Amino acid sequence: MAGPSPGVVEMVELNAQEERIFNTLKQTLAHFGLKTQLRVAGGWVRDKLLRRDSGDIDIALDDQMGVDFAEKVNEYLRLRGEQTREIGHIKSNPDQSKHLETAKVKIHGTEIDFVNLRSETYAEGSRIPEATFGTAEQDAFRRDLTINSLFYNIGTGEVEDLTGKGKADLLARVIRTPLPPRTTFLDDPLRVLRAVRFGARFGFTLDPELVEAASSAEVRAALGTKVSRERMGVEIDLMLKGPDPVGAMRWFDRCGLFSTIFQLPPNCAPAEPQTYGQSAVASLASSAALLDAWPKTEVDSQLPPELRRIFLLAALLLPVKAVTYKEKKSMQPVSKFVIREGLKLPAKDADRVAALHVGSDEFAAAAPALLSPDEEAATSTTGDGMDSLSARRRITAGHLVRRLKELWHAAAILSAVSALSSEPSKPSDAAETAALLVQSVREMGLDRAWEMKPLLDGKAIMAMVGKPGPQIAELTQKVLDWQFAHPKGSVQECSQWLEGVWRSLGSSEQHGNTYPSKKQR
Structure with missing residues (x-):
């Protein structure tokens, strides 16, 4: 008989806190x-068998509500003179995928959820189930995936695989539903997204029958009509934060x-691309x-988790960055x-994401100049060195970084x-180009340019x-231009330069003390 798959164990080993x-x-x-x-139900059992740490302990009860048992635990702890915590009573909220009341309480510093075993039936056209007390077997079969249907019986210390498939699918690294996938997905199409997320999270393969059901027109239609956009967004967000968003x-x-x-x-x-x-x-x-x-x-260091998530979302939608739609009176x-x-x-x-799409185009356009050799960059035809x-x-x-922050x-x-x-090449070559762009900005000392204050403020310019008038804002931009070009320049030098710029644009006598129009300039 073959042994367990690498990384999978057959029995749950408790740590000291869990035993307590x-x-x-x-x-x-x-x-x-x-x-x-x-x-103990679901994810904790799965993770323990996969040799992963898990602090998500959900305990299912066969004959009482979670809040009733949580009160008994607190009463027992008080009798022993131990510290107790207030019980959180979370009522059923199907819209947030909370289909049954849950009691939350901390025991020895660890938060535990108590729920009762349940069975579910679905009304036509709704993914919100009617939940009632059920048996352990009914509870196992109503779950989304076989790998999430395992129980750890605290009394016997054994793993219970009541669908007969949970352990085998963990060993085979397969994502499968306890019931026929068509039934599972039509009851609650959100489970399609959860199946994909868990497959990507653990590197498991989706069962062919599951893929066939998920690909059907009726499941696709049900996904679009029965699942809220908020719930889709939550699942997609978790995938973008996960180990394999591409998968x-x-x-x-x-x-x-x-x-x-999407x-x-x-x-x-233009209309939605066929290859979207x-x-x-x-x-x-x-x-x-x-x-x-x-x-x-x-x-x-450059893409911490939250920024990495936004970066991946922007990369995913990069092919439609030029596509717009009318929102009220403007194109977005x-x-x-x-x-x-x-x-x-x-x-x-x-x-x-929209800012990243614009900024990436601007960086691409600026790349030849930003990556030019220093000896080619020093030539100037004017005394101020601005050209x-x-x-x-x-x-x-400087302005790119200042806009994008x-x-x-x-x-x-x-x-x-x-x-x-646009030009197929090695990822390593593209990574080198990106690294050089970042390095170029850093070497110029402009990596936090948005924090730079103009040497001359609006009052001094006025x-x-x-x-x-409008000239104040435009001259402030010119001050920043000069600062970017002259990193060691002084306030006095900047003021002298700006006075010369203002005189060249037209004195107050010539232009009635108004700033020349763009056409005049």
Whole structure:
């Protein structure tokens, strides 16, 4: 008989804290003469068999509500003179995937959830089940995946595989549903996304029958009508934060679900590309390959987890960055619709993705100048040095970083992803280009340019020009230009230069004390 798959064990081994908690629960039963069967359900059992740490302990009860048993545990702890915590009573909220009441309480410093075993039935057209008390077997079969249907019986210390498939699927590294997948997905289509997420999380293969069901037109339609956009967004967000977002998105494309999940508005222009999902996944794969070709410590420092999530979302939607839609009276990037309306993620996420798309184009356009050799950058034809390639390079980089703020690293890297898509090359070459762009900005000392204060503020500039007006903002930009070009320049030098610029644009006598129009300039 073959042994367990690498990384999978056959029995649960408890750590000292788990033993202490479970002993307290068994002592509670004995003290009150209760016959309740206590089973740890779902993810904790799966993770323990996979030799992974898990602090997510959900305990299912066969004959009482969770809050009733939690009160008994607290009563027993008080009798022993031990500290107790208030019980959190979370009522059923199907819209948030809380289908049954849950009691939360800390025992010896660890939060434990208590729920009762349940069975579920679904009404036509709804993914919200009618839940009732059930047996352990009914509870196991109503779960989303076989690997999440395992129980650990606290009384016997044994793993219970009541579907007969959970352990085998862990060993075979397969994602499968306890019931026929078509039934499971039509009851609750969100389980398609969960199947994909767990497959990507653990590197497991999706069962062919599951893939066939997920690819069907009826499941696709049910996903679009029965699952809220908020719930889709939560699952996608978890996948982007997970170990294999590319693998997850590939499954959606393969099953024909990409356009349903990352829905575009009907009035977008140009219309949705036929290769929308395929192109998006390819773009995301390119970004992942580029990051893999870069030293991990460098990637982690430039793309911390939250920024990495936004970067991957921007990479995924890169193929539609030029697609727009009409929102009220203005045209907006279609990525904003996908993120805000399709996934119901924060508006800030949509704004940052749109900024990354624009910023990546700007970095791509600026790359030749930013990466030019220093000896080619020093030549100037004017006395102030503002027209030298070196000055123009610094001005370009400074304003780019100032506009993008903390996003500039991600925009520089994303510009290399765009290059990979348009001109196939090695990810290592694209990673080198991105690294050189980042290094160039750093060497110029402009990596935090948005924190730079103009040497001359609005008050000083207004004293120079004589009156307020639109010229103040434009001359402030020129001050920043000069600062970027002259990193060691003084306030006095900047003021003298700006006075010369103002005189050249036209004195107050010539222009009635007004700033020359763009046409005049």
